[in-house]
Amino acid sequence: xxxxxxxxxxxxxxxxxxxxxxxxxxxxxxxxxxxxxxxxxxxxxxxxxxxxxxxxxxxxxxxxxxxxxxxxxxxxxxxxxxxxxxxxxxxxxxxxxxxxxxxxxxxxxxxxxxxxxxxxxxxxxxxxxxxxxxxxxxxxxxxxxxxxxxxxxxxxxxxxxxxxxxxxxxxxxxxxxxxxxxxxxxxx
Amino acid sequence: xxxxxxxxxxxxxxxxxxxxxxxxxxxxxxxxxxxxxxxxxxxxxxxxxxxxxxxxxxxxxxxxxxxxxxxxxxxxxxxxxxxxxxxxxxxxxxxxxxxxxxxxxxxxxxxxxxxxxxxxxxxxxxxxxxxxxxxxxxxxxxxxxxxxxxxxxxxxxxxxxxxxxxxxxxxxxxxxxxxxxxxxxxxxxxxxxxxxxxxxxxxxxxxxxxxxxxxxxxxxxxxxxxxxxxxxxxxxxxxxxxxxxxxxxxxxxxxxxxxxxxxxxxxxxxxxxxxxxxxxxxxxxxxxxxxxxxxxxxxxxxxxxxxxxxxxxxxxxxxxxxxxxxxxxxxxxxxxxxxxxxxxxxxxxxxxxxxxxxxxxxxxxxxxxxxxxxxxxxxxxxxxxxxxxxxxxxxxxxxxxxxxxxxxxxxxxxxxxxxxxxxxxxxxxxxxxxxxxxxxxxxxxxxxxxxxxxxxxxxxxxxxxxxxxxxxxxxxxxxxxxxxxxxxxxxxxxxxxxxxxxxxxxxxxxxxxxxxxxxxxxxxxxxxxxxxxxxxxxxxxxxxxxxxxxxxxxxxxxxxxxxxxxxxxxxxxxxxxxxxxxxxxxxxxxxxxxxxxxxxxxxxxxxxxxxxxxxxxxxxxxxxxxxxxxxxxxxxxxxxxxxxxxxxxxxxxxxxxxxxxxxxxxxxxxxxxxxxxxxxxxxxxxxxxxxxxxxxxxxxxxxxxxxxxxxxxxxxx
Numbered sequence: 001x002x003x004x005x006x007x008x009x010x011x012x013x014x015x016x017x018x019x020x021x022x023x024x025x026x027x028x029x030x031x032x033x034x035x036x037x038x039x040x041x042x043x044x045x046x047x048x049x050x051x052x053x054x055x056x057x058x059x060x061x062x063x064x065x066x067x068x069x070x071x072x073x074x075x076x077x078x079x080x081x082x083x084x085x086x087x088x089x090x091x092x093x094x095x096x097x098x099x100x101x102x103x104x105x106x107x108x109x110x111x112x113x114x115x116x117x118x119x120x121x122x123x124x125x126x127x128x129x130x131x132x133x134x135x136x137x138x139x140x141x142x143x144x145x146x147x148x149x150x151x152x153x154x155x156x157x158x159x160x161x162x163x164x165x166x167x168x169x170x171x172x173x174x175x176x177x178x179x180x181x182x183x184x185x186x187x188x
Numbered sequence: 189x190x191x192x193x194x195x196x197x198x199x200x201x202x203x204x205x206x207x208x209x210x211x212x213x214x215x216x217x218x219x220x221x222x223x224x225x226x227x228x229x230x231x232x233x234x235x236x237x238x239x240x241x242x243x244x245x246x247x248x249x250x251x252x253x254x255x256x257x258x259x260x261x262x263x264x265x266x267x268x269x270x271x272x273x274x275x276x277x278x279x280x281x282x283x284x285x286x287x288x289x290x291x292x293x294x295x296x297x298x299x300x301x302x303x304x305x306x307x308x309x310x311x312x313x314x315x316x317x318x319x320x321x322x323x324x325x326x327x328x329x330x331x332x333x334x335x336x337x338x339x340x341x342x343x344x345x346x347x348x349x350x351x352x353x354x355x356x357x358x359x360x361x362x363x364x365x366x367x368x369x370x371x372x373x374x375x376x377x378x379x380x381x382x383x384x385x386x387x388x389x390x391x392x393x394x395x396x397x398x399x400x401x402x403x404x405x406x407x408x409x410x411x412x413x414x415x416x417x418x419x420x421x422x423x424x425x426x427x428x429x430x431x432x433x434x435x436x437x438x439x440x441x442x443x444x445x446x447x448x449x450x451x452x453x454x455x456x457x458x459x460x461x462x463x464x465x466x467x468x469x470x471x472x473x474x475x476x477x478x479x480x481x482x483x484x485x486x487x488x489x490x491x492x493x494x495x496x497x498x499x500x501x502x503x504x505x506x507x508x509x510x511x512x513x514x515x516x517x518x519x520x521x522x523x524x525x526x527x528x529x530x531x532x533x534x535x536x537x538x539x540x541x542x543x544x545x546x547x548x549x550x551x552x553x554x555x556x557x558x559x560x561x562x563x564x565x566x567x568x569x570x571x572x573x574x575x576x577x578x579x580x581x582x583x584x585x586x587x588x589x590x591x592x593x594x595x596x597x598x599x600x601x602x603x604x605x606x607x608x609x610x611x612x613x614x615x616x617x618x619x620x621x622x623x624x625x626x627x628x629x630x631x632x633x634x635x636x637x638x639x640x641x642x643x644x645x646x647x648x649x650x651x652x653x654x655x656x657x658x659x660x661x662x663x664x665x666x667x668x669x670x671x672x673x674x675x676x677x678x679x680x681x682x683x684x685x686x687x688x689x690x691x692x693x694x695x696x697x698x699x700x701x702x703x704x705x706x707x708x709x710x711x712x713x714x715x716x717x718x719x720x721x722x723x724x725x726x727x728x729x730x731x732x733x734x735x736x737x738x739x740x741x742x743x744x745x746x747x748x749x750x751x752x753x754x755x756x757x758x759x760x761x762x763x764x765x766x767x768x769x770x771x772x773x774x775x776x777x778x779x780x781x782x783x784x785x786x787x788x789x790x791x792x793x794x795x796x797x798x799x800x801x802x803x804x805x806x807x808x809x810x811x812x813x814x815x816x817x818x819x820x821x822x823x824x825x826x827x828x829x830x831x832x833x834x835x836x837x838x839x840x841x842x843x844x845x846x847x848x849x850x851x852x853x854x855x856x857x858x859x860x861x862x863x864x865x866x867x868x869x870x871x872x873x874x875x876x877x878x879x880x881x882x883x884x885x886x887x888x889x890x891x892x893x894x895x896x897x898x899x900x901x902x903x904x905x
Contacts, residue, residue: 050884050885052877052884052885052886053824054864054868054871054874054887055873056824056872056873056874057871061867063885064864064877064885065885066879066884069543069544069547069879071865071885073864073865073867101866109865166865166866169867170866170869173868173871
């Protein structure tokens with residue numbers, strides 16, 4: 001009941017966006033910014049490597065990796081945010097995230113996201129969560145579930161189902177691919 | 189597991205089995221008319237109906253029992269040869285089959301009792317059968333009345349019928365031995381009621397030569413008793429020596445024993461034991477029969493059934509019933525041995541695991557190659573060959589003959605030809621051709637479309653056929669065969685063929701083709717696969733709406749297959765579907781471009797040649813022909829140093845050859861296909877991915893879409 005009230009209180013400020021719930025989060029660094037994912041959607045963390053590129057895909061789809069016999073697509077989060085490709089360094093890792101596809105009868109798909117470094121698992125309480133600002137973070141506001149205060153700095157709580165929406169990414173790749181082809185044709 | 193759950197499980201099995209049996213029944217019925225020796229078929233159909241009736245009875249599904257009983261009776265008269273196979277009979281029985289399917293599906297949906305609309309439909313169907321059952325209804329009526337009367341009287345206490353028939357000729361010396369025949373008959377009366385007794389005195393000599401101490405009389409007794417045969421026989425234990433005693437079930441009780449034999453458990457398959465169990469013979473009679481059989485010199489030739497009949501201990505119909513039961517038990521046993529039911533999911537899991545095993549063993553072998561350990565390499569090699577064998581036999585598990593899918597069309601063709609008023613026969617070939625279960629499941633719908641189309645548009649009306657000098661009966665054939673790692677399914681008709689000009693005109697009208705474009709026949713025929721394309725002048729119930737052929741093509745493409753059309757005007761059309769044998773594993777050819785590896789399906793690869801001096805043209809000469817090629821490095825935007833000598837892999841699609849330029853040829857491999865998923869669904873030219881022995885993911889090149897993409901967009905990168 002209190003939670004419901006909180007959401008309603010914050011709705012006008014949050015401009016209709018869902019606010020993140022309290023709970024455990026996995027924090028990671030990417031492009032100097034601190035982000036967090038709900039612990040329940042994070043499956044595992046692996047080292048970056050052995051990635052196979054898939055042609056004709058936008059830059060934010062890095063390719064696919066072999067995760068113990070399954071082929072898992074890897075998304076470059078920084079590129080998805082429109083900030084250019086993530087440079088690969090020693091500590092670069094891949095977080096395997098489970099996404100639920102609502103459009104396709106709730107089937108789940110595993111996706112990997114490239115991160116500069118994985119930090120820690122933290123407990124974030126409801127009072128530490130602020131609604132996302134409508135601008136200023138440099139990424140699309142609907143990608144953000146909320147901002148969590150932690151050690152005097154803000155952690156961006158990502159909305160996994162939006163950021164890693166397979167439908168949206170597939171559409172984007174198709175459109176991007178078409179535009180590329182068009183450019184190619186003009187160039188040719 | 190509670191009793192309810194057990195019942196539910198059992199009911200589920202009943203539904204599955206009954207539906208299978210009904211399918212068999214339908215197949216049998218459809219083949220009945222053309223079979224020159226239909227008796228085996230009729231038996232099979234009868235057994236199916238009988239089994240369903242029996243199992244339905246176990247579950248107390250009385251409406252199914254009642255309906256099936258009538259069908260079974262008709263089949264029984266057919267089996268006895270009292271009824272002949274006729275198209276009308278088949279036409280009457282087929283809807284009954286359908287109705288039984290409905291009833292059984294009703295059970296699986298949870299309503300065990302027949303609702304009234306079903307019953308009305310059932311009544312109509314049964315009325316249709318009635319005429320076959322009683323060709324002379326008057327006589328049958330009286331017969332029925334007769335039995336009912338008799339039954340009434342037996343119920344009323346005035347017994348006029350018995351259940352045992354005894355023939356007794358006492359031994360000549362029995363009186364001398366102190367045995368009075370009369371006392372035995374009196375004792376017999378304590379077991380039940382003697383309904384009638386006839387004395388035979390024909391053995392009695394003339395008075396002067398008669399010996400008063402010798403027994404001459406014979407008796408025929410009809411006994412009504414609840415006692416079993418062995419008990420009755422035991423009455424005469426003291427006089428058996430030298431006497432002639434036969435105890436037989438009364439003629440009108442035979443059906444009861446036949447039923448008893450049919451309902452026996454299945455553990456004893458010996459004829460004698462079946463008869464013994466049902467109580468029509470006794471242990472002693474069986475033993476004597478067996479002794480007689482043993483005594484035959486040099487070889488026991490007569491069968492125990494024949495001997496028992498000869499010895500008059502049992503009637504022929506009972507032996508027949510037992511023999512049939514014996515056959516049924518054997519059949520059941522044989523079927524149990526032949527196949528076991530396995531959950532398809534478990535099988536898929538096994539195939540998945542074996543796929544992983546293939547990948548891991550390839551990785552192990554790769555490591556072995558890198559080390560100098562020869563023994564390890566040898567061990568790896570034997571593991572790999574074993575794993576390959578395991579994989580092949582695991583894939584075999586999923587293989588089913590395409591015949592079951594084809595046979596379903598017998599009915600479809602029959603029904604549709606009736607609907608269209610055309611006379612069309614279906615010819616099936618290559619029914620034994622085996623194909624992966626997943627392919628079989630998905631090919632049904634496209635085939636249905638093609639068959640309907642061929643019947644509706646392809647095959648002309650009878651008048652027109654005769655005019656064109658063709659037989660009035662149209663022929664549709666379904667054929668399947670294996671061809672270089674693929675299964676080919678052909679749907680062909682002997683109809684009018686595709687109208688090339690009409691298709692072209694329509695395509696121009698729809699703006700699919702530029703007017704005046706020079707197209708080959710193949711290209712024009714392929715236009716019918718375009719969405720919304722139909723040349724039918726009239727839209728019929730079945731086809732002609734222009735929805736379908738594009739769906740067919742898409743469905744087949746999803747199965748990694750291709751479809752071709754071959755048509756001769758006035759002669760007919762053949763649609764040829766080429767499908768991979770399995771969807772899970774392909775034979776591939778591995779090639780390297782830059783730092784990445786790609787797999788090209790081996791059945792697409794024709795040959796490999798070296799790229800001649802690179803003059804930046806995208807074609808080369810191959811034995812006097814022009815071979816256009818695609819530079820995978822450019823297409824896939826690979827950077828890094830180019831190999832000194834590039835190679836060209838010549839691939840083929842629909843008779844069109846093209847080259848793929850790669851850096852390295854890495855040889856053949858068998859590999860498990862991993863779908864790439866929705867995210868990559870639009871990527872043209874990549875059909876999936878696979879995991880190599882090194883753990884690296886390699887993309888599988890989809891040659892047809894790659895070539896098509898090049899044709900539509902010839903200026904990449």
